[in-house]
Amino acid sequence: MKSTSSYKKVKENCFTKDKLLRAFIPLLFIFIITPSHANTINTQRQDYLEAKKAFELKQYKKFGRIANTLKDYPLYPYLRYNYLRKRVWKEKNSDIIYFLDRYSDLPVTNRLRNSWLKVLIRRGHWQTFLDNYIKHSDPMMQCYQLYARMKLNKKEFLLEDIRSIWLTGKSLPSQCDQPFEMLYKSGLVTNELVWKRFRLSMQNNEIGLATYLSRRLNTESKVLARKWIQIHKNPYKHTRKPNLTDNETSREIIAHGILRLAKKNPERAVKRLETLKIKYSFASSEIAEIERMLAIYAAKKKSKIASKLLDQIDNYHVNDEIFHYRLRTALLKKDWGLLKKWTTGEPNDSEINLRWSYWHARSLEETGETEKAKQIYIKLAKERDYYGFLAADKINKPYSMNHYPVTNDKEEFERISSLPAMKRAYEFYQLDMNTNARREWHHALNKMTTYQMQMAAALAVKWGWHNRAIITMSRAKALDNLVLRFPILFDDLLTKYAKRNNIDRSWVFGIVRAESAFIEDISSPVGALGLMQVMPRTGRSVAKQIGIKNFKKSKLRKAETNVPIGSAYMKMMLDKFEGNVVLATAAYNAGPHRVLKWLPKKACTENPDIWIELIPFNETRKYVRRVLYFSIVYDWRFKMPIKPMKDRMSLITPKNKKLIAKLSCYSIIEALNKKYIKEKKTTKTTIHNGKITKYSVKKGDSLWLIANRFGISVNDLLRWNNLKRNRPIKPGQILEINIKE
Template sequence: MANCWAIPQFWLDKSRSALISILLALAVVKPVHADPLDEQRELFRQANQALAAGQLQKFKSLSAQLSDYALYPYLVYEELRRRLWKADSAELRAFLAAYPDLPISGDLRRNRLKFLAQGKKWQEFLDFYTVQQDKTLQCYFLQARMHLNRQELLLEDIRSLWLAGESLPQECDPVFDMFYQSDYMTDDLLWQRIRLAMGNNNPALAGYLSRRLSDTERKWGIRWVDTHNNPARWTGAAAFEDTPQAREILVHGITRLARQDVSRALANWESLRNKYTFSEADKGRALRELAIWSARKNHEMATELLDTIETSSVDDTILHWRLVTALANRDWHSLLRWTSGTPPESVTWQRWYYWQGRALEETGRTEEARVFFQKIQDERDYYGFLARDHLAIPYEMNHRELQEQPEAWQEVATFPAVIRARELYHHGMLYAARREWQMMFDALSNYQLQIAAVFAAEWGWHDRAILTLGRAMAYDDLVLRFPVVFEQLLRKYADQRQLDLAWMYALVRAESAFMVDARSVSGALGLMQLMPATGKQTADRIGFRSFENVYLLEADKNVTIGSAYLKQMTEQFDGNLVLATAAYNAGPNAVLSWLPKEVCIMPEIWIEQIPYEETRKYVSRILYFASIYDWRLQQKVIPVKDRMNMIPLRKNLHAANAHCGSKLASVVLNQ
């Protein structure tokens, strides 16, 4: 069912590029006596160097020539920042008034506020203060009002900050001490925060707060913490009197116990529900957690418990565990029942309809199944492409570029934040450039965001173009969303290591969106998001000399090492792209532990059962990204199903074809 696609001729037409060039040039037009843009850029570079070297006179001379340059405020800021502790307040206020919307203005204000608070200059602190997200600064603000006896609404504002499920900075302690002595501090208010703390899995904070409860209430706070720490004991004893606090604590205990021992949680819940007058909401919460954890642990009661969830309460989590349970047991009738009707708004409707169609297929209702596949066949995603595979029709990419409206494009081209972001990007000041770009989002309409994405792509800033189109919910310009960049580099290593080029492109697109200096919260680096330890091991294996972590932030070195690791995963999993993709994300040991032990399994079923949500979404995303990249590379489009091989037994991993055949049955992955 493959099809060949070519890039539409209208994209190859240079008219749009020409228009962009004209608009960007207009954005920097200056009077004839002004320096050209390239000269301003050079002066800016020299000014930064002079300041870094401490050559203040040279810096002032150079920066004086740049007052009409988009990045002039950054020069002023950098000089101010270096003497913030002694800068004149009027000078700082003038900067903040002149550039109120710049990210660096927020930095300057926050740093000045911290300096003033540490020096206990409370009046000046209040003069400089604006609403802040930083909890420490919020506490300093309350302190300033307390010290200056600004009592109006002070206790109300302290209450709003105090009422949180996490511990707050020590800078809050002085105002909280005052709050604890006020009439605002009641058992009811303490219970509100205890609930927030327990909901945030913070029993230490809940225990601390419980000690402030009155004598009659304190025991319930202590019981809640005890039940959290030992749910089997306290939900089994049923020793509490039937009060609202007791019921709340016991439901919490049952949900905790379900994670540890489903059978015991079920037995304890059956006993408790006959002794306590739980509300319908209490029962619903307990049954939801029991159903989820019974499914996660493949408990024999999973199907029955999942059946108790009302349709109005079904969300993506419940849908997922219903899928896992039904597919593990090949219970197509339950799956059909669970996906009947219109999907609730809180679920991924494409997933719902796809598996409704599959359940109909498996129960012999093939023509009815086609109706549901047709409902999603126009979706350009994993389930939409799989639906087309079942319908045996070719993929339609439905690429549509943004229509040109010169006046609107000119307006965006001259938007100050766009110009500043462009100049920062040109100078390699990527963090600052991204902050400018991010702050611009709320100021632009969705159409204007799409125009900005076109500009970003024209500059080569593809990760911002992709991000911006996502923010605008504009998914049809596939040339912008799936750029063919680093082609020589990626093609070289795809050929050298005999890797599927479109698959490799899909992986880079999913990992980093082509951000060369991408850094994940877990520490993965660069285009192919390699962990430093993995990078070093792979570099050593391929004879890469003198590896350093920073190499992963260079495109050529990252792809050299990343493609070698991808090849390693491909070989370890016998060319199975589904398994290799999962292993690249979750690690090979995890994937090995998820392989079936008794019979082979269809790849689409295995993917739905992947225990890690991130990996599950990652694998499905890369599979359909690869088909889109086939189209972008102007090569034969490989259907998603043709990149998905049967999932073999672990013991027969390297002889999958000999042992899988067409025999399929249920399999349960280790959760």
């Protein structure tokens, strides 16, 4: 990037008789030598907000006057940024270059740069574009940079750079067409190079691109390319007799087809591989990779051949994914001997060490080697972890919380505090501009060591910005300061609604910590909002049921609305699954309809540690473990007796006799037998002649909760009791439930 000293010269006599808008420019972009205003920080904050408002209202003279008094305020650069960004097509290049140079450490600076570069592209100012272009991840901007070099006849390494961008397995934007045309004319695009890109496109499932590239291949390669595309589209048909010469390329094409077939039918894929191995001389490493993927696809499909395929993988090559499918396969079959074999020795992947050890101990326990299992549990119980807590329960030992506060280095702490980015983050935080505050904070972390991040986390706590401390400690992988990582925030609100809904306070805190890390205004990629990450549709439904009026989606970003709704939904899930915290937690994350599908089918009860491992969704599986672990940590944080993990994890059973019969846990006759099923009794209900139940409404009840409790619909309740949907029910009100119907 080029920048001349003229851009940095102080200018005087700024105002002219031009329009007010133009009159402001010198005020905004040039340092004016005037006496500093003795504003307090609070006054500066108010002035900043006033300037921001004036700018939004296009009151540019007022904006310029206020901005000129804020040169020593940390957020002053943002006033300049906002003005330039809004008028990037009108401003002098020198003013923009000065800003880019002067405020290069601002996280938003490159946004301005990109906007300005696009203006330069439209104007055809290629030299200025190149002078100020920096390395970019956007292929469109990369290709504009190549085009600029073409226009300016800057040919040094140009073709090599074009080739580097061209060689990708993804389609590229039309802005790349002219540089690519130059590459094609150069003769550098050999048949070998086209084949290389063709392979990448096939590996990326970019069949349209692959088809286009195949036209540029020579006759021999074109035949191979067409065969590969055929095998991709119909692997079962075209791997039967591939009619390919035995060479490395042919084996790659066949392997591609085998794995495509395995996604739909792993049994057929295995048989096809056995046949093709005779004709094609696959290397042992090639076979090992194919069989590893076949094992994963077979395990995903719960195929009968999964155990055999997973067993063929050497423990050295077992990563988190393979171990998960081994564990799931063994647990589904209750094959403890196989699980013991698979967990013997040490894992090669340290990330799965605790999980591996726990399940090895469980397999030993189930196969009668209790003393060996106990020794593993003793060692594992020293860890502050979900599996460590489970192990401690097995041997009736207290949990190892292993809390180690960070020792602050006063000098380093002060240095971190004085960083311009930290000052800007603090000001945005004080002004409740949280997105900008977080952006500045994380931009600053990019240049910090692990220890400096811990100092930054301590600084965030000092400010009262606890959610940044949580995120920062996690990023630094400094996990032993439990006070910083598990703050007690929104305590009055969360405790109030935990009590109101009669649910465990630590469980509520565990959910909030897992969902949002106490970030009140957070939103997820799928649209969940606020502290308890409530989906708007769920929020609207629950709000109606608990009597919150005038619900708006935006209100979910405020704890005062989010917590009543989120905690009520937790209670609904807990009631739906008859007090089972594990199922309710899974339902909070994945939805109750999915959890009902995941209930055991071959037995009426399942151990909760096993059921959690069998959850199909990776996110939900980890989420349930995390919430249970967090709940225990919050018991410790509240300085209250810790409720053991085993007391939080009830046996997993189908919900009622109708569902048990449907899922074939027992025969239908057995399912209806009271010896096997004990129905949950409903409080304060009277049964008349086995037909009608009279139910007395309790505080906190809703039509949805009552209907769910009795396994009926809300419409049934409305019809039987002549109720209107928009009329709330009251405590003490008597409702009739038609059991016979």
